[in-house]
Amino acid sequence: MKKLKRSSRLVEMTQYLLFRPHRLIPLTTFAERYSSAKSSISEDLAIIKEVFETEGLGDLQTLAGAAGGVKFIPRIPKHSSLEIVRGICKQLEQRERVLPGGYLYMTDILGQPFIINEIGKMFATHFAGRDIDVVMTVETKGIPLAYATASFLNLPVVIVRRDNKVTEGSAVSINYVSGSSKRIQTMSLARRALKEESKVLIIDDFMRAGGTVHGMMNLLQEFKATVKGVGVFVESGEVNQEEHLVEDYISLAKLTGVDEKTKHITVSPGNFFEEEDLEDN
Amino acid sequence: MKKLKRSSRLVEMTQYLLFRPHRLIPLTTFAERYSSAKSSISEDLAIIKEVFETEGLGDLQTLAGAAGGVKFIPRIPKHSSLEIVRGICKQLEQRERVLPGGYLYMTDILGQPFIINEIGKMFATHFAGRDIDVVMTVETKGIPLAYATASFLNLPVVIVRRDNKVTEGSAVSINYVSGSSKRIQTMSLARRALKEESKVLIIDDFMRAGGTVHGMMNLLQEFKATVKGVGVFVESGEVNQEEHLVEDYISLAKLTGVDEKTKHITVSPGNFFEEEDLEDN
Numbered sequence: 001m002k003k004l005k006r007s008s009r010l011v012e013m014t015q016y017l018l019f020r021p022h023r024l025i026p027l028t029t030f031a032e033r034y035s036s037a038k039s040s041i042s043e044d045l046a047i048i049k050e051v052f053e054t055e056g057l058g059d060l061q062t063l064a065g066a067a068g069g070v071k072f073i074p075r076i077p078k079h080s081s082l083e084i085v086r087g088i089c090k091q092l093e094q095r096e097r098v099l100p101g102g103y104l105y106m107t108d109i110l111g112q113p114f115i116i117n118e119i120g121k122m123f124a125t126h127f128a129g130r131d132i133d134v135v136m137t138v139e140t141k142g143i144p145l146a147y148a149t150a151s152f153l154n155l156p157v158v159i160v161r162r163d164n165k166v167t168e169g170s171a172v173s174i175n176y177v178s179g180s181s182k183r184i185q186t187m188s189l190a191r192r193a194l195k196e197e198s199k200v201l202i203i204d205d206f207m208r209a210g211g212t213v214h215g216m217m218n219l220l221q222e223f224k225a226t227v228k229g230v231g232v233f234v235e236s237g238e239v240n241q242e243e244h245l246v247e248d249y250i251s252l253a254k255l256t257g258v259d260e261k262t263k264h265i266t267v268s269p270g271n272f273f274e275e276e277d278l279e280d281n
Numbered sequence: 282m283k284k285l286k287r288s289s290r291l292v293e294m295t296q297y298l299l300f301r302p303h304r305l306i307p308l309t310t311f312a313e314r315y316s317s318a319k320s321s322i323s324e325d326l327a328i329i330k331e332v333f334e335t336e337g338l339g340d341l342q343t344l345a346g347a348a349g350g351v352k353f354i355p356r357i358p359k360h361s362s363l364e365i366v367r368g369i370c371k372q373l374e375q376r377e378r379v380l381p382g383g384y385l386y387m388t389d390i391l392g393q394p395f396i397i398n399e400i401g402k403m404f405a406t407h408f409a410g411r412d413i414d415v416v417m418t419v420e421t422k423g424i425p426l427a428y429a430t431a432s433f434l435n436l437p438v439v440i441v442r443r444d445n446k447v448t449e450g451s452a453v454s455i456n457y458v459s460g461s462s463k464r465i466q467t468m469s470l471a472r473r474a475l476k477e478e479s480k481v482l483i484i485d486d487f488m489r490a491g492g493t494v495h496g497m498m499n500l501l502q503e504f505k506a507t508v509k510g511v512g513v514f515v516e517s518g519e520v521n522q523e524e525h526l527v528e529d530y531i532s533l534a535k536l537t538g539v540d541e542k543t544k545h546i547t548v549s550p551g552n553f554f555e556e557e558d559l560e561d562n
Contacts, residue, residue, distance in 0.1 A: 004332075010288055011332040014295040019398075051285075051292040099450045107449060107474060111439060113432035117300075139421045140440060144428045151394035158392060159421065168388060169380045193388060 003035045006044065013044055017060070017072040022128075022154035026069040045070055056080050073128055074152045076121045078273070084118050085252050085269050092234075092253065095263040102260045106234070110141055110205060119252060120148025123203060123231045126250060126272065127153065130228045133198045134158050136220075138187055138212060142204040145233060149203050158194050160187050160216055168193070172222045176215030187215055189223070198225045207232040209239050210246035217246075235270060284316045291325055298329065298341070298353040303409075303435035307350040326351055337361050354409055355433045357402045359554070365399050366533050366550050373515070373534065376544040383541045387515070391422055391486060400533060401429025404484060404512045407531060407553065408434065411509045414479045415439050417501075419468055419493055423485040426514060430484050439475050441468050441497055449474070453503045457496030468496055470504070479506045488513040490520050491527035498527075516551060 004012065013030060030041045049060040058075040062068070088109065097105045109115060123145070132153065137146035138160040150157045161168070162185065173188035194200075202216055217227055235251035238258075251270030258265050285293065294311060311322045330341040339356040343349070369390065378386045390396060404426070413434065418427035419441040431438045442449070449471035459466050475481075483497055498508055516532035519539075532551030539546050 007287065007291055007328050008332050010291045011295045011329050012336060014292045015299060015332075015336070015338060018296060018299060047288050048292050051289050051296075055293060055296070057296060105450060105473065107440075107471065108437070111437045111474075113428055113438065114435075116428065117432065140424070140442065143421070143424045144438070147394055147397065147425045147428065151398065154395075156389070156392045157394065157425070159388075161421065169386060190388065192386065193392075 024069045075125045089267040092267040093265045098263045102258045116144045123149040124152035132201045146203040202230045208236045209243045214245040305350045356406045370548040373548040374546045379544045383539045397425045404430040405433030413482045427484040459492045483511045489517040490524045495526040
C-alpha cells in the first residue's frame with residue numbers, strides 16, 4: 001500500500017479497528033500496511049484511543065512486547081445504555097402493543113437493526129471479560145440479538161432449533177416446558193454445531209420463568225458445555241421469584257404489567273442497571 | 282462538545298458515518314458537534330471520502346444546498362466480493378459437509394458474524410439504488426443475512442414465520458410447496474408487521490427451485506406489496522431452468538453438485554458475478 005498521510009491513516013485505522021473487535025492486531029500489520037514507522041503508528045493509536053474513550057465507543061488495549069499489538073474492545077457506557085433502554089421502554093409502553101391474551105407486541109422493535117446493534121453492544125460490554133467460545137440462542141426472535149452480540153465479541157453463533165431439520169445432520173433433542181405456553185416443547189441442536197466442552201453465552205429476547213433458557217442449559221449438558229452467562233432483552237416481572245428456573249442472568253428491560261382491559265403497560269429498565277452504581281464513567 | 286483537533290475529528294467523523302449508512306447527515310450537525318467551520322468539515326469529509334473509496338468501503342455522497350449534507354453508501358467492490366465468495370466456495374466444498382440425503386451442511390459458515398456481514402455488504406451494494414422500504418426473510422437461517430443487509434441499507438427487517446405465533450397478533454397465512462421437501466408447508470406474517478404497499482427486498486440463505494421465495498411473493502400480494510429484489514446466498518444449480526419458480530434474483534454462490542457416495546461437492550460463484558464485467562473498479 002502506498003504511504004498515507006497521518007490524516008488518511010487515521011481514517012483508515014479507525015475503520016480497520018471498528019470492524020475487527022476483540023482481535024489482537026500486531027503493530028507491524030499497520031506499519032507494513034502504511035509503510036510507516038511503528039512510532040508513528042503508536043501516536044495514531046493514542047489519538048484514536050482518546051476519541052474512542054471520550055465518545056464511549058470502547059477501549060483500545062495495547063499489549064507491549066513481541067507478541068503485542070492493539071485490540072479494540074467495544075464498550076458502551078452504562079449511562080448511554082440506560083438512556084437507550086429508557087427510550088425503548090417508552091416505546092414498549094404504547095397501548096396498541098397489547099395483544100389478546102395479554103401478550104406484548106415487540107416484533108417491530110426487534111426488526112430495527114440499529115436498536116439490535118445497540119442491544120448487542122450492551123451485552124458485549126457486560127460479557128466482554130468472560131472466557132466465551134460461542135453465543136447461543138433459540139430460534140426465532142433472539143437470533144438478531146445473538147448475532148449482534150457475537151459480532152461485537154468476535155465470536156460464532158449457534159442456533160438451537162425448535163424442530164429437527166434433516167439438513168443439519170444428527171442432532172440432540174430435549175423436551176422442555178415453556179413458561180408462557182405451559183406446553184411441552186422440543187428443542188434440538190445438531191451434533192456438529194457445537195464442540196464438546198464449549199463455553200457458552202446464552203442470549204434471548206424474552207424470559208418469563210426461564211423455561212426456554214433452562215431448556216437450553218439442559219441441552220448444553222449433553223454437549224458437556226459450560227454456561228458462562230445469560231442475557232435477555234426483556235424479562236417478565238410478573239413471575240414470582242420462586243417460580244424462576246434461572247437464577248443468574250441479566251435483563252435489559254423488565255415488563256412489570258400488561259393490563260388487557262385498560263391496555264396499560266409498564267416496562268422499566270432491567271436488572272442490568274440495578275447491580276452496580278452508574279458512576280462507571 | 283469541546284473543540285477537537287482535525288486528527289481527532291477525523292476519527293470521530295469516520296465512526297459516526299460508518300455506523301449511520303444511508304442517512305443524510307447535514308454538515309451543520311458536524312459543525313455544531315465539533316464547533317468547527319463548515320469549510321473545515323468539508324475538508325475533513327474530502328479526506329474521509331478518498332480513504333473510503335481507495336479502501337473499497339463505499340461512497341460519501343455530498344448533497345449541496347440548504348437540505349444538503351453527506352451520506353455514506355457502503356459499497357464493496359466486485360473483485361473483493363469475488364475473492365471472499367471464492368474463499369467461501371472452497372470451504373463449502375469440504376467433503377465432510379455432505380449430509381445423508383445429499384444435503385450440504387453450511388450452518389457453521391452462517392454462524393460466523395464476520396462472513397455474514399460481508400455477505401450483507403454484497404447484497405447492500407447490489408440493491409442500494411432501488412427504492413426499498415423493508416428487508417424480508419423467512420425463518421431461520423436467512424435471518425442473520427437479512428439483518429446484515431438491512432443494517433448496511435438502514436432499513437427494518439420483517440421475518441415470515443413458519444408457524445403462527447399467538448404473540449404476533451392476527452396474521453396472514455399461505456400454503457406453499459417447498460422445493461426440497463416437496464411437502465406442503467405454511468408460512469405466515471402478522472398483519473401489523475408490514476404496511477400495505479411496502480417495497481420489499483427478499484433475502485434468503487438457500488434456493489432450489491424457489492418454492493419458498495415464491496411463497497413469500499404470494500404472501501406479499503396479500504399485503505399489496507411490491508418485490509424490489511431477491512437475493513440468495515447459495516442457489517442450487519441442480520434444478521432445470523424450467524423448474525425455476527423465481528426468475529429475477531441474484532445468488533452469491535451456486536451449488537452445482539453433491540455426490541453422496543464420493544462426497545464430492547462443487548460450488549462456484551453465483552450469477553451475481555456473471556452479469557457485468559468485473560472492471561467496476
